[in-house]
Amino acid sequence: MTxxxxxxxxxxxxxxxxxxxxxxxxxxxxxxxxxxxxxxVPIKKFKASASYWGLAKIAEWRTYDFLKNxxxxxxxxxxxxxxxxxxxxxxxxxxDKVRVPNAIDKGIGIHLAGFEKFEGEVLPELFLISxxxxxxxxxxxxxxxxxxxxxxxxxxxxxxxxxxxxxxxSVKQYLDKGGIFIFNNGDPDFFNPASIAMNxxxxxxxxxxxxxxxxxxxxxxxxSLPIEMIKRTxxxxxxxxxIRVGGQIHNLLITDKGEMISxxxxxxx
Numbered sequence: 293m294t295x296x297x298x299x300x301x302x303x304x305x306x307x308x309x310x311x312x313x314x315x316x317x318x319x320x321x322x323x324x325x326x327x328x329x330x331x332x333v334p335i336k337k338f339k340a341s342a343s344y345w346g347l348a349k350i351a352e353w354r355t356y357d358f359l360k361n362x363x364x365x366x367x368x369x370x371x372x373x374x375x376x377x378x379x380x381x382x383x384x385x386x387x388d389k390v391r392v393p394n395a396i397d398k399g400i401g402i403h404l405a406g407f408e409k410f411e412g413e414v415l416p417e418l419f420l421i422s423x424x425x426x427x428x429x430x431x432x433x434x435x436x437x438x439x440x441x442x443x444x445x446x447x448x449x450x451x452x453x454x455x456x457x458x459x460x461x462s463v464k465q466y467l468d469k470g471g472i473f474i475f476n477n478g479d480p481d482f483f484n485p486a487s488i489a490m491n492x493x494x495x496x497x498x499x500x501x502x503x504x505x506x507x508x509x510x511x512x513x514x515x516s517l518p519i520e521m522i523k524r525t526x527x528x529x530x531x532x533x534x535i536r537v538g539g540q541i542h543n544l545l546i547t548d549k550g551e552m553i554s555x556x557x558x559x560x561x
Contacts, residue, residue: 294331294345295478295522295537297487297515298405300416300441302467304508305405305546307332307341308515310523311539313348327539330558333359337366338375339414339550340406345478346422346429347400350390355400358383372408376419379404380437383421387435399424399432401477407548410460414548415467417441418475427480441473476518479536486525487518512543512555 296309313326326348333342333356342359349355362379369375379402387398401422407414423435442450442459449466453459474491476483494514497503504510519541526535542556 294348295476295483295519296331296343296345296403297477297483297518298343298403298418298473298475299511299515300405300418300473300475301471301511302416303548304511305339305341305407305416306511306515306543307343307403307405307545308512308519308541308543309343309345310519310537310541312535312537314536329356330540330542330556331356332542332544332558333363334544334546334552335363335366335375335404335406336550336552337363337369338372338406338408339546339548340366340372340404341544341546342379342402342404344400344402346424347398350392353386353390358386359402372404372406372417373419376404376421376437380421380435384435387423396430396432399429400435403475403477406546410464415460415464416473416548417463418473427477429479440475444473444475479522483518483522486521490514490518490521508545508547508553509555512545512553515545516541516543516555 294310297307299306309331311326311328311330315323331343335342344355344359347355366375369378392398401420401424404419404421407416418440419437420440421435421437423432425431425433441463445462445466449462451462453462474487476487522537523541526537540556542558543554544558545553
């Protein structure tokens, strides 16, 4: 499994992931096969990124390479939503063709986080492409794509909006007030306590006005630090065969202007 995070504000999107890939040998015995390669792919056309958890490879096919190819194909799409639908369709074609010992081996989740036009400006959105039926990640169904920002608004911020325009307006109003969406996937039961703790510390730092000013790297750290905590916890406490998060931590920040920044020395192309 993987730990990935995405923080989304009105002006920037910050994502992070670990780089560990594992391969089941027999029973609960696993082999660690990758420690450094990123699980984050920039998509410049939509000021976006794709990051994934779950299925990483089948034979010579790799999810990372698939997403890299999709980032090239993004240039032929007019809007972010149609591109997200295309990624879902192409991935489904691949999953339908392959044979695996257990159905759950096809389990996959992808965050497509980027900006799209709304009422004369750009507004962030996170499209989730996944076949997991719930966050236990123990069963899969159909691969589907869905918008996730409106769904993650607190209930008191929703007004039974039915149309997409109404839902996007509610998202905009939340972001205009300084709201931040936080997504953690891969192992939320283990991940969320670390993320919640870091987020509360961040909010306290905001109240105290002690954050570095005009430094976007602060937001890269916000996405990366919870994953660092999980990595360190598993390394120090877990038996090796149970470690699922590790290796180099990668991150990427994208602004509403399309600027891309990474402190993990990744090549942004």
